[in-house]
Structures are given as structure tokens and as C-alpha cells.
Amino acid sequence: xxxxxxxxxxxxxxxxxxxxxxxxxxxxxxxxxxxxxxxxxxxxxxxxxxxxxxxxxxxxxxxxxxxxxxxxxxxxxxxxxxxxxxxxxxxxxxxxxxxxxxxxxxxxxxxxxxxxxxxxxxxxxxxxxxxxxxxxxxxxxxxxxxxxxxxxxxxxxxxxxx
Amino acid sequence: xxxxxxxxxxxxxxxxxxxxxxxxxxxxxxxxxxxxxxxxxxxxxxxxxxxxxxxxxxxxxxxxxxxxxxxxxxxxxxxxxxxxxxxxxxxxxxxxxxxxxxxxxxxxxxxxxxxxxxxxxxxxxxxxxxxxxxxxxxxxxxxxxxxxxxxxxxxxxxxxxxxxxxxxxxxx
Numbered sequence: 073x074x075x076x077x078x079x080x081x082x083x084x085x086x087x088x089x090x091x092x093x094x095x096x097x098x099x100x101x102x103x104x105x106x107x108x109x110x111x112x113x114x115x116x117x118x119x120x121x122x123x124x125x126x127x128x129x130x131x132x133x134x135x136x137x138x139x140x141x142x143x144x145x146x147x148x149x150x151x152x153x154x155x156x157x158x159x160x161x162x163x164x165x166x167x168x169x170x171x172x173x174x175x176x177x178x179x180x181x182x183x184x185x186x187x188x189x190x191x192x193x194x195x196x197x198x199x200x201x202x203x204x205x206x207x208x209x210x211x212x213x214x215x216x217x218x219x220x221x222x223x224x225x226x227x228x229x230x231x232x233x234x
Numbered sequence: 235x236x237x238x239x240x241x242x243x244x245x246x247x248x249x250x251x252x253x254x255x256x257x258x259x260x261x262x263x264x265x266x267x268x269x270x271x272x273x274x275x276x277x278x279x280x281x282x283x284x285x286x287x288x289x290x291x292x293x294x295x296x297x298x299x300x301x302x303x304x305x306x307x308x309x310x311x312x313x314x315x316x317x318x319x320x321x322x323x324x325x326x327x328x329x330x331x332x333x334x335x336x337x338x339x340x341x342x343x344x345x346x347x348x349x350x351x352x353x354x355x356x357x358x359x360x361x362x363x364x365x366x367x368x369x370x371x372x373x374x375x376x377x378x379x380x381x382x383x384x385x386x387x388x389x390x391x392x393x394x395x396x397x398x399x400x401x402x403x404x405x406x
Binding site: 108109126140144170175191217220 | 298354365
């Protein structure tokens with residue numbers, strides 16, 4: 073995605089600076105919502121204000137809307153076909169493998185400290201044992217981040233006192 | 235009022251899914267249980283289609299689930315619901331976010347959210363794995379695909395295509 077945006081918006085059209093685009097991408101990853109939509113909204117805003125933002129967001133969603141609707145409509149008619157059933161059983165094996173690989177990659181990227189690991193296991197415990205919903209799990213993560221901040225501040229104060 | 239419910243659920247997902255399209259999956263696993271609009275098996279197939287078509291996976295999932303639940307208009311409403319929070323938040327706050335993106339509190343909140351989001355993905359993955367791996371043959375191929383992708387890092391589409399071929403050939 074980022075490579076495509078660089079090509080189109082920075083090199084071809086000259087609408088954005090490369091550093092801007094990287095900033096948008098960084099912000100898009102840590103604000104709520106789908107990263108591609110967030111990036112499009114910000115890039116559109118920078119180029120042509122609110123209208124630009126609305127148009128860019130609409131445009132980034134439209135291909136999915138059309139393609140997926142078509143596929144879903146066609147698939148409905150064949151979902152009981154013997155070959156389609158076998159194909160999807162195989163595909164499900166691939167989907168599980170893909171999710172497992174994403175999990176491993178995210179683990180390597182994000183669980184780099186004991187604190188992060190603790191938050192991970194507590195979140196998993198909340199999900200499995202206490203049947204937390206995804207929304208409450210994310211909110212708990214948010215609170216854990218705030219507590220971590222308070223802990224770090226206290227630590228710094230103590231060091232200051234010494 | 236199915237359209238209103240679809241909009242509401244996807245608006246929530248758009249608001250809470252921080253860090254990419256895959257984070258939408260645990261929310262959808264949860265939705266399958268609470269609303270019963272689609273089964274987990276259907277969800278797994280939707281993930282496969284969304285991963286192997288162009289476009290952000292989160293948006294693809296919203297369109298697919300919406301269509302499955304309430305036809306074409308359902309797809310449009312769900313996609314709109316997913317998009318709206320991002321759009322509103324960034325329209326109003328993007329200037330502040332830009333200014334404070336290096337702010338310590340903001341970084342620390344993310345430090346807490348990321349492991350929680352990862353736990354969500356792992357949990358959803360386990361739910362989907364339990365459902366998909368119904369016999370030894372499928373288990374072997376799952377491990378095989380995992381190892382192949384881990385070492386060769388090709389795009390997901392390749393493995394989904396491979397999965398379809400293997401499924402037909404070995405009558406999984």
C-alpha cells in the first residue's frame with residue numbers, strides 16, 4: 073500500500089511530500105480504524121481539504137465494495153458444489169496458517185519487554201477465563217498503557233529524589 | 235432494523251480496531267456468536283476471500299459480512315459504518331494527532347493496546363483453527379503452509395490458491 077501511494081501521489085502527481093506520507097502512515101497505524109482508510113482520509117485532506125478527504129476515502133473503499141459484492145453473489149450459487157467445498161476446506165488450512173504467521177510476526181515486533189508480555193498474557197486470560205469481549209479487551213489494554221505510564225513516571229521521580 | 239444494527243456493529247469495530255485490518259477478525263468472531271448473522275465457518279471463508287482480493291482486508295470483510303447478512307444494501311451500510319469513525323476522527327483530530335504523535339502518553343497507551351490486540355488475534359486464530367482443522371490431513375497441510383510461509387514469506391494469496399488446489403486434489 074505505502075509503495076503504491078508513494079508512486080502515485082508523490083512521484084507521479086506531486087501532490088504530497090514523501091515525509092508527509094510517512095507521517096500519515098505512522099498516524100494511521102495508531103488511530104482507530106483501518107490503516108488504508110486512515111491514510112486516504114489524511115492524504116485527501118492535505119490535498120484538497122474536507123472534500124478531498126471524503127472523495128479519497130470513498131475511492132479507497134469502492135473497489136472492495138464492488139469486487140466483494142460480485143464474489144459474494146457468485147459464491148452463493150456454488151457454495152454447496154462438491155469441488156468448492158473441498159477447495160474451501162483446503163483454503164481454511166491456509167487461512168489458519170496465515171493468521172498463525174501474522175501472530176508470530178506481531179509477537180516479534182511488539183512483545184519486546186516483560187511489561188508487554190505481561191499485558192499480552194493478562195489480556196489472553198481476560199479473553200479466555202473471564203470471557204471479555206474484544207472491545208473491553210482493547211479498553212483494558214488502553215488502561216494498562218496508562219498504568220504503565222504512571223509507573224514509569226513514579227520511577228523517574230524516585231530517581232530524581234535520590 | 236437489520237441495517238441499523240449492521241451500521242452500529244461496524245461503527246464500533248471501526249472505532250475499536252486499532253492497528254490494521256486483521257484486528258477486525260476477533261470482533262467478527264465475537265459478532266458471529268452474539269448476533270448469529272453468519273457461522274464461524276462462513277467467516278473463515280470470508281477471511282480467505284478478503285485476503286486474496288485487492289483492497290484492505292478490513293473493508294473487504296465489512297462488505298462481505300454486510301452482504302451475507304442483508305444483501306447489497308447491507309454490504310454498503312456495513313462498509314460505511316466501518317469507515318465513518320476513521321473519517322470523523324481524522325477530520326477532527328488529525329492536526330492534533332500529528333502534533334502529539336510523539337507525545338509520551340499517546341505512545342504508552344499504544345504500548346498497552348498492541349499486546350492486547352495481539353492476544354485478540356491469537357484468540358480468534360485459535361477459534362478458527364479449532365473449527366477448520368477437522369481431520370489429520372487438514373492439520374498436516376496447516377502445519378505445512380505455516381512452515382512454508384514462515385520461511386518463504388510470500389503473499390497470502392499464493393497460499394490460499396495452494397490451499398484450494400490441495401483441497402480439491404486430496405478431497406479434504
